[in-house]
Amino acid sequence: MSRLLWNGLGKLKRRDFLKACTILTAAMGLPVEMVDKVAAAIKSPQRPPVIWLHFMECTGCSESLLRASHPDIARLILDIISLEYHETLMAAAGKQAEEVLEASVKKYKGRFICVVEGAISTKDGGVYCKIGGRTSLEILKDVASQAKAVVAVGTCACFGGVQAAHPNPTGAVGVGKIITNKPLINVPGCPPNPYNILGTLVYILTFGKFPELDKYRRPKFGYGRRIHDQCERRPHFDEGRFVEQFGDEGHKKGYCLYKVGCKGPVTYANCPVVRFCDVGVWPVGSGHGCLGCTEPDFWDKMEPFYEHLPGVEVPGGQGIISKADKVGKVALGAAAVGIAAHATAGVVKKIAHKEKEE
Amino acid sequence: MMAYKRIKVWSVLLRLFHWAFALSIVTLCITGYYIHNPFALGPWEGTPTTFIMAKTRLIHFIAGFIFIAAVIVRFYLLFFGNRFERFTDFVPITPRNFKRLLATIKHYLYLSDEHVPHGGHNPLAGTVYLVMLLLSILMIFSGLFLLFPESSFWVGWGKTLFGTQQSARLVHYFFFWVFLVFSLIHVYLVVWNDIFGCEAIVSSIFSGRKFVRSDKH
Structure with a gap:
């Protein structure tokens, strides 16, 4: 499938291939000596195929992978991992697509990596998300039960995302709530950094095991440290220089966004280091506070986004939220x-x- | 004429605990509020550096460790202190303590003039102190979770108790207000007891000695 789509654009050059391998190795926090090992693993014909499922989501995670300004990433993912099924990228549609899914699951049973993008509806039997007549709940249980490992990509697949925000009308949950008997990695973010997605997959390819995970099953190479502790605006924080409101003198000078609700101090992610779109941008760098999108339930817990602390639920009151202050x-x-x-x-x-x- | 005698109630260790606890709470509240809401801006670029936030945080952390030491001492004294310092003297788990608890509440509500001679803590105050000690553990765990975000030990505990860092931060801030309200009421009631009672309760935390009626016991 990948050949079909990308051959017209030219094959990946060896030089670019090694460049991408080096970037990935660095993103995984591995020393430069490992580049050869990573490259060898990626080239190996025995690499496990990937089946990519889409549920309740905006496809932003796939976009983040494919629209990266570095075209190598897009080609890399299609060349390095044999992507057997991906609704957005595959040429097939409708009945044919469903046949591909069925055939690939059967062919690679017990060997493939199941990547999930999007949350799963559980309320009312999961009727709020159906693909080809089957609910997302059924598809996930069916496919994941035959996979070698499951990788949840994006905050929706990890923790439910925006559709799981209060009052969660569709009963959206992350993969971890449903698949409990398979090895699972969460790669959260809205969207996650493409290097974290690729790094996770390539790590499994290279070493045949999972990278070190934290308590929320996030790989530590990407989610082991807080944004605040790696932030380029940190000296302004220590020096007590803050943006008081958007557009003021401090904001123009690039001061710390702590007082306008930046959640960097409570969010684990490597955004300040790896950044996005290969041009060195990320939210805080562009003058907007971190929303904490890699943390569980961030839609509820990080709200209000432009204030320091979340609301306090007053006991007894129905949904009454007040400020701790x-x-x-x-x-x-x-x-x-x-x-x-x-x-x-x-x-x-x-x-x-x-x-x-x- | 009523007769009084002076007895020793508080050991040196308890008095040291009290002042370490009190002064660290004052420091933690002031620096903690600044960290939550940095009201005074640091100098703008081009002026000599002060690192006001970094230094405030340093003071907060030092005071935090003094607070931890104080809490550990009080827990030790709850079990191994003198008879006034042990939890058995004031927690309303015995009929004697329970009766005294009711008497204290009546006295505080001006319903009775009788000042119950407790010697140590009255059961109402003692129970509140115990609750504050338990809340201190919550403050310590949330604080250390926020301070050591990459330590597997504290992150493990923090995530079990609070979930995300943001939840721990909310707990840590919310109970700051509880400590503030507690301090206010504590100081008021101690002064009130000093006026209406006859134990010389305020000076007891310096001298360790209280006055009790010698004709009744």
């Missing part, structure tokens, strides 16, 4: 009023007592 100030005020009332009562009592004695 406000709750705290009200509590402090109430305590002060209580103390004043208590002290006044004490004074009144003493006076009354004295009058009685007289």
Whole structure:
């Protein structure tokens, strides 16, 4: 399939191939001596095929891979991993496409890597996402059960993403909630950095095992450190220079975005180091705070995006969200009023007592 | 004429705990609020550097470790301190403590004039102190999770207790307000007890000694 689509654009040159291998090796945090090993693994004819499933998502993760300004990445993914099924990229459609899926699953049973992009609907039997008459839930269970390993790409596939945000009308969940008996890696992000997607796949190809994972099953080479600790604006934070509002003098000078709600201090990702689109851009570099898109439930927990802390759910109230500041100030005020009332009562009592004695 | 005698209640270690705890809370609240909302801007480019945020954070972390040490000392004293310092003296788990708890509440509500002679903590205060100690553990774990984002030990605990760093940050900030409210009420009630009671409760945390009625016991 990949040959069919890309042969017309020319084959990958060896020089470009090695360049891409080097970038990937660096992205995985491996030393330069490993480049040969990575290149050998990628060229090996025994490399495991990939079946790429799309569920409830915007295809932004595939876009992030393919629209990278470095064309090598797009060609690399098609040349290095044998992509057997990818709804966006494949030439086949409709019934033919479904036949390809069935045939590839059968042919590579127990050997292929199942990449999932998008969340899975679970409410009402999963009817909110259907492909070829089958629900996403059925397809995932069917395909993943025969895969060697599952890689969830993007925040939707990892944690449910935007459609899992409160009140989650379709019961969207990430792959990890459904597939519990298969090795799983989460590569979150909205979209994830293409090098993290490729790095994960190539790591499995090269070493035949998973990279080191954190508690949310994210590869540590991409999600082991917080954005804040690697940020180019960090010196401004330490020096106390902040953007007070968008467009002010501090913003023009590139100061720290902490006070306008940057979630870099609580988000694990390598965006400041690897960056996007091969031209060195990333949100904070472009003057917008981090939204924390690689963290679980970021649509609920990182909101409001332009404030430091999330809302506080007031117990008892239905969906009432308040600011921690406000709750705290009200509590402090109430305590002060209580103390004043208590002290006044004490004074009144003493006076009354004295009058009685007289 | 009522007769009083002076007895030793608080050991040196408990008094050291109290002041380490109190002063570290004051420092942590001030520096912590600054870290949450850096109200004073640092110098603009071209002026000598101050690293105000970096230094505030350093003070916050030092005070944090003093706070941790103080909490560990208090937990030790809960089990191995003198008889006034042990949890058995003030937690309402015995009929005696429970009766005293009700008497204290009545006294605080001006419903009774009788000042219960506790010696150590009254059960109401003691229970609140115990709750604050437990909340301190929450503050310590959320704080260390935020401070050591790459340590597998603290990240493991942090994710088990709080989930993401953002949730830990919210917990850490929210309980800052609880400590603030606690401090306010604590200082008020101690002064109130000093006026209405006869134990000389304020000076007891310096001298370790309280006055108790000698004709009743």
